[in-house]
Amino acid sequence: MCGIVGYIGQREAAPILMDGLDKLSYRGYDSAGIAVIDGTNKINVRKAKGKLENLVNLLETSPITGCVGIGHTRWATHGEPSDINAHPHTDVKGGIAVVHNGIIENHESLRNFLTAEGAVFISQTDTEVIAHLLNHLYKGNMKQALLRAISMLEGSYALGVVCDEEPGVLYCARNDSPLVIGEKDGECFAASDIPALLSHTRDVIFLKDKEIARLDKSGISVYDAYGTPCQHPLFHVDWDISSAEKGGYAHYMLKEIHEQPEALQKTYAPRRSQNPGDYAWLPISPEDARNLRKISIVACGTAYHAGIVGKYAIERLARLPVEAEIASEYRYRDPIIGENELFIAVSQSGETADTLAALREAKRRGARVMAVCNVVGSTIAREVGDANTLYTYAGPEIAVASTKAYMTQAEVMLLLAIALGDMRGTLPRERVDALLEELVTLPKKAEEVLKTEEHLQRFASTASQKKHVFFVGRGLDYALSMEAALKLKEVSYIFSEAYAAGELKHGPIALLQPGRLVVATITQPSLLDKTLSNLREVTARGARVVAICRESLQDKVRDSVEEIIAIPDADDLFAPLLAVIPLQLFAYCMAVARGCDVDKPRNLAKSVTVE
Numbered sequence: 001m002c003g004i005v006g007y008i009g010q011r012e013a014a015p016i017l018m019d020g021l022d023k024l025s026y027r028g029y030d031s032a033g034i035a036v037i038d039g040t041n042k043i044n045v046r047k048a049k050g051k052l053e054n055l056v057n058l059l060e061t062s063p064i065t066g067c068v069g070i071g072h073t074r075w076a077t078h079g080e081p082s083d084i085n086a087h088p089h090t091d092v093k094g095g096i097a098v099v100h101n102g103i104i105e106n107h108e109s110l111r112n113f114l115t116a117e118g119a120v121f122i123s124q125t126d127t128e129v130i131a132h133l134l135n136h137l138y139k140g141n142m143k144q145a146l147l148r149a150i151s152m153l154e155g156s157y158a159l160g161v162v163c164d165e166e167p168g169v170l171y172c173a174r175n176d177s178p179l180v181i182g183e184k185d186g187e188c189f190a191a192s193d194i195p196a197l198l199s200h201t202r203d204v205i206f207l208k209d210k211e212i213a214r215l216d217k218s219g220i221s222v223y224d225a226y227g228t229p230c231q232h233p234l235f236h237v238d239w240d241i242s243s244a245e246k247g248g249y250a251h252y253m254l255k256e257i258h259e260q261p262e263a264l265q266k267t268y269a270p271r272r273s274q275n276p277g278d279y280a281w282l283p284i285s286p287e288d289a290r291n292l293r294k295i296s297i298v299a300c301g302t303a304y305h306a307g308i309v310g311k312y313a314i315e316r317l318a319r320l321p322v323e324a325e326i327a328s329e330y331r332y333r334d335p336i337i338g339e340n341e342l343f344i345a346v347s348q349s350g351e352t353a354d355t356l357a358a359l360r361e362a363k364r365r366g367a368r369v370m371a372v373c374n375v376v377g378s379t380i381a382r383e384v385g386d387a388n389t390l391y392t393y394a395g396p397e398i399a400v401a402s403t404k405a406y407m408t409q410a411e412v413m414l415l416l417a418i419a420l421g422d423m424r425g426t427l428p429r430e431r432v433d434a435l436l437e438e439l440v441t442l443p444k445k446a447e448e449v450l451k452t453e454e455h456l457q458r459f460a461s462t463a464s465q466k467k468h469v470f471f472v473g474r475g476l477d478y479a480l481s482m483e484a485a486l487k488l489k490e491v492s493y494i495f496s497e498a499y500a501a502g503e504l505k506h507g508p509i510a511l512l513q514p515g516r517l518v519v520a521t522i523t524q525p526s527l528l529d530k531t532l533s534n535l536r537e538v539t540a541r542g543a544r545v546v547a548i549c550r551e552s553l554q555d556k557v558r559d560s561v562e563e564i565i566a567i568p569d570a571d572d573l574f575a576p577l578l579a580v581i582p583l584q585l586f587a588y589c590m591a592v593a594r595g596c597d598v599d600k601p602r603n604l605a606k607s608v609t610v611e
């Protein structure tokens with residue numbers, strides 16, 4: 001989703017802003033722009049629809065200079081992608097420029113009010129009201145104008161503001177949309193995500209909701225909504241910029257698929273204990289675990305699919321009812337959640353607007369809340385608190401299509417299921433020990449599975465022109481199929497759907513005809529016979545079936561499918577984690593074969609910070 005950058009210092013702002021925008025481009029965008037205050041205190045704006053290259057070309061023919069500026073990559077919400085709708089937006093005189101992430105919900109009433117006051121709007125965006133509003137409120141002190149403005153804005157925003165009457169200052173504000181600021185050696189930086197700051201500083205401050213910040217050559221001052229100064233601890237970023245770079249791979253998605261063995265290992269390592277029954281990493285006591293009556297796992301997209309893995313695993317091992325639900329549905333359906341129930345938000349970014357809103361809704365209803373999150377310091381992690389956040393250690397995930405985050409979210413779900421099963425006494429100790437033991441071997445097996453890439457490349461070259469692909473499976477394999485279908489559709493634009501294999505007869509089978517491609521996942525021995533009889537129904541209709549299958553089940557599957565991609569044997573609970581790798585590689589290879597922009601699929605954003 002949109003990206004914000006800001007700079008104040010001694011160097012030329014434009015190249016620094018452009019570099020920051022480039023680092024944020026993975027979030028998805030449709031236009032970009034920068035505003036820089038020049039030596040005569042004039043704000044110059046350059047904006048261009050489309051890729052950042054267009055803005056680079058514009059700046060070559062029409063450069064802007066100055067040491068203070070803001071920049072933005074836009075992902076359209078109000079108004080089509082165009083030069084005019086791109087940020088920064090200015091007031092009528094061009095003396096105030098604003099970049100904004102989020103949605104101003106009361107923009108229409110503000111627009112009417114400001115128009116009546118003489119403002120002339122030129123874009124269709126909600127953001128433009130902020131520039132006119134600041135102009136209306138400005139009485140010689142931008143800090144005061146910004147505080148007044150945020151008391152009038154409804155909705156979500158991360159803001160960067162520059163003003164020609166305060167040419168040495170950059171202002172920022174946030175509400176429900178992330179904003180990070182940092183300073184080093186007389187320079188200050190602002191951005192909506194850490195990668196844009198990392199080449200300048202590793203010590204950053206996360207602004208809190210309704211706070212504003214004033215950045216100038218003497219440093220950073222943060223104020224709450226009443227203008228009272230606040231102190232924030234510096235957060236030290238300990239991961240390297242190289243982990244947010246491609247490192248020789250053709251795409252981030254491929255690199256991140258290959259990072260999964262390491263991500264699995266890193267996520268388990270801090271939770272591995274020599275003492276049986278030691279779950280110090282889990283903020284739930286054995287007594288609380290025994291008293292739990294229900295768990296709600298709420299998330300969006302891929303994180304939701306990891307939640308479904310959690311549902312199957314926790315119900316199976318801990319004999320506890322689990323609801324896995326899409327956050328955008330949960331937040332508005334008047335959910336029932338009460339005493340002895342646990343709400344778990346799952347989110348890679350920790351910034352997804354719907355997941356955050358569902359979490360707040362659950363909290364408001366008095367639920368006990370936890371999070372599974374990849375980004376330390378993100379809004380969801382902070383609202384739940386570090387003690388209640390089960391971090392995944394996947395490292396920065398840059399590709400829009402989530403892969404290693406899913407893997408580690410599913411791993412944490414399985415760990416949670418084992419821990420709860422142990423604490424509730426529903427899982428015999430020998431089984432707990434065996435599972436935890438096997439978890440150690442998973443990264444090695446995941447490395448083995450990565451070798452299927454060549455096979456999948458060959459397969460994709462014969463299948464990439466398919467218009468539809470169906471993914472089928474039963475139990476945990478169905479949960480996996482949902483993730484496989486999402487992955488394929490988002491990166492290759494092929495229409496793909498997941499069906500529980502047993503459901504085919506109830507409608508979807510009408511779509512099967514000669515030449516259709518069906519990808520079956522087969523990792524659950526107890527469901528093998530049922531799945532095979534479903535697949536025979538599929539092949540009888542002339543469809544082509546390829547199976548991702550556990551080595552030990554291959555012989556039984558061979559006659560019912562056209563092609564097998566084998567994965568090493570593992571416990572029924574862990575085999576799906578291995579099986580997801582060929583499914584991710586399949587989506588990747590199909591997208592590459594079709595010439596798609598794998599890392600930045602059309603219309604998608606990495607972090608969906610608006611509803």
Ligand code: M6R
Nearest residue numbers: 301302303347348349352401402
């Ligand atoms: O950051 P989150 O995990 O909360 O994001 C949730 C979804 O937006 C995300 O998983 C999305 O579905 C990905 N594009 C999937 O690859």
